[in-house]
Amino acid sequence: MSLSWHWRDWPLKAKLLFLTLSTSALGIALVCFSLATLESRNYRNQMASELDTIASILAEQSAAAVLFEDRGQLNNILKSLQRIDTIQLGCIYDTAGNLLSELAQSSNAGSCPDLAMPQRLGFTDDHYQLLAPITVDDDTIGQLFLKCHLEVLDHHIRTFALAALGIGLVILVFVAIVAIRLQRVIAQPILALSDTAGQITQAHDYSLRAPVAGNDELGQLGKVFNEMIGTIESQNRRILNSQRELERTVEERTAELSLANRELEAFSYSVSHDLRQPLRAIDGFSQAMQEDCAGQLDQTARDYLSRVRSAAVRMGHLIDGLLILSRVSRQPLNYETVDISAMTSEICRELVEMNGDPPTRIDIQPDIRVGGDSRLLRIAFQNLLENAWKYSAKKPERRIEITAEPGQHAITISIRDNGAGFDMKYAEKLFTAFNRLHSPAEFAGTGIGLATVYRVIRRHHGNVSADSVLGESATFHVNLPLPA
Known part of the structure; x- marks a missing residue:
């Protein structure tokens, strides 16, 4: 685990104290190093100056002895250096570089x-x-060589460095004491703000406020935090009020929906029983009149009677469509994996058995599977295939093609026919109940089939659309979820 990771986990007080002490220690170290360097340079310059002075004095004293090569006098002169501990070696030479005396x-x-x-x-x-x-009247008659050790200099620098280090440690301790006291002033408002935020998070009590002291940046931070919590508190209060209002509205709408469903069920019952009985009577008596009284009626009366029977049959189909549309809207969904290929094959066989003219060619892509309610999906695809069957009946050869293109979470099933098609500018009316793009004289129908398809597909969280070329073809695209 790296130091930076540890640093991020440190408490704020520890971080402030560490930063203060490390900055102070660095400053003290730089000052001590600078003073030690300066002291070493000054001491070296002083030492060099003193030795140059000693060398000048000895050269002046030994000039006469060198001139007369008085070695005894030269030895006595060099022995005077024994009182200076720093000088290790002293040598006197003549002008030729010959050694005259040594110490x-x-x-x-x-x-x-x-x-x-x-x-x-x-x-x-x-x-x-x-x-x-060594000179006499500005003429050099010899040389004086001195060699000194630097132990005194090293000892002096070490002593100075230790003294500076001790003073620096004392200063650092004093800084630490002051920093511990001062960091409370900085850290305390931030810690109080953090504690308040933690209490609000745990208790969800937005009435709490952080203490604010002063008008500096920390004080401004506390004020902004309190304003933010106040805003959240007021928004939360509005949300709670809206939630209660929404719950009341949902309860009212649920009650209204339940009432509407009961009324719809009553209407469906009325349609299936009360309306069918008079329709059957109209159709039955009209048929009896056609069979029993045809000879007593002229052509106009027989035509009117045929129209009455056709209208009654059409009304029956319309009632059937409305009942189916109502049923698919209220029937609960039973999700399962549905084999669309097998389902559409069965529907097409039934259509061929009912009416095989004109010759029909059907291509169904195998193994098309979706997730949904098989009963409702059968109603939807039966309506789509019946439409394709009906609108391609006037072609020399009926062609129906069923393909699928799977996606990541859904599959798009396309049903294409070579029928009459429709004008695309009226495409948005296709899936609205009772809207028809062809007259009953051209193609029979109630205008409820595609509305039923739309209702079934939307209940499966899918989508249905269509595109067409008028007089040539129509394609319906059904988007449904893949099986889980």
Whole structure:
């Protein structure tokens, strides 16, 4: 688990304290490093200046001894360096670079260098080396070489760094104490806001408000939060009121719908019993008159009587269509997997047995399956196939084709015929009850079949549409859900 993940899970107080202390520690570390660097540079410059002064004094004192090559005097002069602990090695040369005198104050001081070779002067590694000329009347008569260790410098820098670190820790502790007190001022309003939000979430009590202190950004945040909760509270109150009103409306509409359903059932009963009886009487007596009194009636009377019988039959078909339309609207759905290919094949066989003229060619795509109520779907597809059968009856050869195109959740079934078709500008009237695009003289019908189809398909959460070329063909597209 990464540090960033831990950081996101830290409490706000811990984050504020960590940021304060880390920023302060970084600042203190940078200050201490800067001071240590500056102190080291100043101490080095001071040390180099002091050694240059010592070298100048020794060169002036040893000028006469070098001029007369008085080695004893030179040794005495170099012995004066024993009081200076930092100097490890001292060497005096003549103008030819020959060593005249040497002083080594420690075993690791090394030996005097050969001046014929180039020398590294100044601060080198852990030493400081210098080479000063010995002159008489501006003429160089020799060279003075000094080598010093830097232990005193290192000790001084370490002491300074430890002192700076101690002071920095003391400052950091003081900053931590101040930060702990100050972070409460910043974190407390945010924590109070978080607690209020948690209480509202758990109890769904939108009357709670977060405490607001001050007019700074945190205070403004608290005010905006309280305004937002107030808005939610008022909206929630309106939603509850609307919900109660909606429930009352639904109850009223349900009662009205139940009453309408009872009235519709009563109407259906009346249609199926009360209206059929007089229609049967009209048709029966008209038939009796045609059979028994035909000789007593002239041609006009017999024509009128035939029209009465045709109207009675048409009225009977209309009542049957209305009863079917009413039944498909109220009948509960029983979902199952329905084999549309087998169903349409059976319907087409029945149509061929009833009327096989003209010659008919039927193509049905196999294995078309949908999810739905088999009884209602049979009513819908029977109406569609009867329409195709009826409107293609005047062709030399009737052709009906049933195909399907499956989608992700639904399947589109197309029923195409080579019949009379219809004008597409009247397509929106196809599925409205009692609307017909052809006269009864051309094709018989009640105008209820396609309305029944539309009602059945919509109850299955599907859709039905049609397209046509007038005088050539018509295609009905039925979209239904796939079986689960």
